[in-house]
Amino acid sequence: MPDPADTITPPLLAGVELGGTKVVVLRAQGRKIVDRVMIATTGPDETLGHVATQLRRWQTDTPFAALGIASFGPLRLDRAAADFGHMLPTPKPGWTGADIYDTIAGALPCPAMIDTDVNGAALAEWRWGAGQEGDRPSDCLCYLTIGTGLGGGFALNGAAIHGAMHPELGHILIRRATGDDFAGACPFHGDCIEGLVSGPALARRFGVSGDRIDPRDPRWDHVAHDIAQLVGIVLLTTAARQVLIGGGVGMGRADLLDLVRAKLVAQLSGYLPFVTPQSVGQIVRTPALGEQAGPLGAVALALDALARG
Template structure:
């Protein structure tokens, strides 16, 4: 028996894909490829995995992908992409393309559910017993997604949480129509990277932090966070993703707005505590990659 598990992971995002090899929970190899067509993207990822597996066979593989995904293993379209804002990706066979070539246990979930698991076990949730039983990992980037890890497991139901398509009350004076192809001004259509580019007329990273239109964005994100706290009782909401991690000043404004919106109803959420409740991932940019390793470990445990 090998002393250390050899694990592989694929974090499939809307703009890039990370292909990983780990020894235990330590990432030892990483390759990045752009997200283009399903055939090209998944083919390149499978080729990288194949080369590593030939060197030392994987004990397990974890796949964390943008969604929506069919995660019911009894369904005929298990592991496939459902209708999505990402052109050309609907019905893409994520699981088959990445897991098919390898004779090892494989876990698949949304990238945000995987990141939530990683934070629960090795990041924000690992700090103490209080934070270990319920957190939300919220990503704001190419899209908006939310993963939930409660009592050691990711949340699933009919499918997986899809908080990115929740509608929020619009900020007074905000006439931006939104850019979600399904719902227009759902939260993804209002605050994702592409939505910000459409709203401000420039790439998200180039937008001046003093632009008054940020107040609308703050209001939208605060509404989403408030909804999550009220409906799930998550102890923490970790905001990551390209937009979430790049705008520290924005997060402070969101925190203040969440406290204001709650109006004291959740007594444990106040000006003194909000900084620890709505915060950034403790694992930083490693939350997503390590999420795939968490999924691989879960798949291996389930196989045993």
Template sequence: MLAGIELGGTKVQVLRARGTTVCDRETIATTTPRETLSRVVAVLERWHAQAPIAAIGIGSFGPIRLDRRAPDFGVMLPTPKPGWAGADIFGTLTAPFDCPAMIDTDVNGAALAELRWGAGARGEAPSDSLCYITIGTGVGGGFAFNGHTVHGAMHPEIGHIRVPRAPGDGFAGCCPFHGDCIEGLVSGPALARRFGMPGHEIDPADPRWDDVASDIAHLVATILLGTSARQVLIGGGVGMGRADLLEQVRRKVVALLGGYLPHVDQAGVGRIVTTPLLGDQAGPLGALALAMDALAGESVS
């Protein structure tokens, strides 16, 4: 039995599975660290008493310390989520269990699941590299290359990249750290502030969507040029909720690259810039992928 935990900013999904076959799933609201993590541990302890858990995988919102050599490994770093900075995610969730465990960001986990079982695995030539972007309450990005997630000094934080602004777009952004980074421009809260209403109420014909598409396209072009990822998957409530927006982004990506990447043309961009094949299950399955790697003895860093 494997346990997977997808710790999100609004809810936690806790899974028990044999391989990728999910046997049980429980959803817990994300409140305070003490309340939330203790409820997750209670679920795991109940399952562990029924059948021993062989490994645990944790995909968490961030930023979070992933360097096992660091004294604050598995601890939440400064975050806009009130009360969560300094929370010991890995230690709290794994201390009661004598089994291997692995932690990564939720978007890195989702990227890994898509690489192994989703968009990266379909077609005649499976992908060896992809980026998974989620656009929702925030903007996060994970990378899976050659079967592994990507880390360095930290984990990728593409949500806080600044992009060139569309001419005439005077929206100041809403990121508390950087103002008009990509998260401050296109996340759900940013759209609500930019348009003056929640995203699902915005008229698809509103011309300001063109500025949003431009911002996202600049991010995608930066990723394609900077990492050589074969695919960029755009998920999350905003990312998967507007097919017409995705088409705008694709056209703008091709125009921005100007033919410099010959494989990114109008004929092929639909296969390169696309939605996650696993949909909203990429994150939970990513946590299970991390549990599998923990069982196989792989390191997080």
């Protein structure tokens, strides 16, 4: 069956990428983004109100066929739950309990779908990016974002992974590097992986904002160790073929990614035969779609909503 994004007259779609610092509200013709509005993420009432107003304005002007919402989490994604589409307890002040789905999509006369931003990005990469670069589509792809927080999503045979919740890779506890005494920055768990390597965690660990950290600082070795631990857990538990690392930390330092790859190979000690010094560069890499993986994740969700009807 042809991808709806590749038809001769692609449908007009709307998408929302709701991040911790900014929101991207967009319209797309198929997968081509044709309009984009940026909104600062403040409190939920103000932020979601601006998003809903923009979408209603577009819907009145030229109706779109479906809406995709790719939001930071954690989210309730069980449609049978009373709080479907709500934000679950989050370190983001004021956002716990926010009704994301109904506030944005409730009044719109079109199908809509909500998922985490990282699940959306994983679907976009599977559909149009790294997942299509081999001889056949990747059957299991992981997308990690390391920035304001740390999140991870999966595309398994073209579908996002859901169960009791959605993947919450940011709060995994890893084996710490010898000699690393940084206490971590997560308000829930201290030294979970998000509390060790997210942007705010790096600022606390190094004492300066991320863009001012000396790339030669030896403490980067601990950061690379920690990220490699997470990637190893993903590969060992899910057999993912690719782990794409995006976000400001993930895409901002190529030297860090090289160090992560070397640490990963050493930590696995040859146990996974497909992870070698020669192959690791294709397994652990930046997203093929770059910074567009997030916005296109909302488009991918809109296409899935349209297909579901």
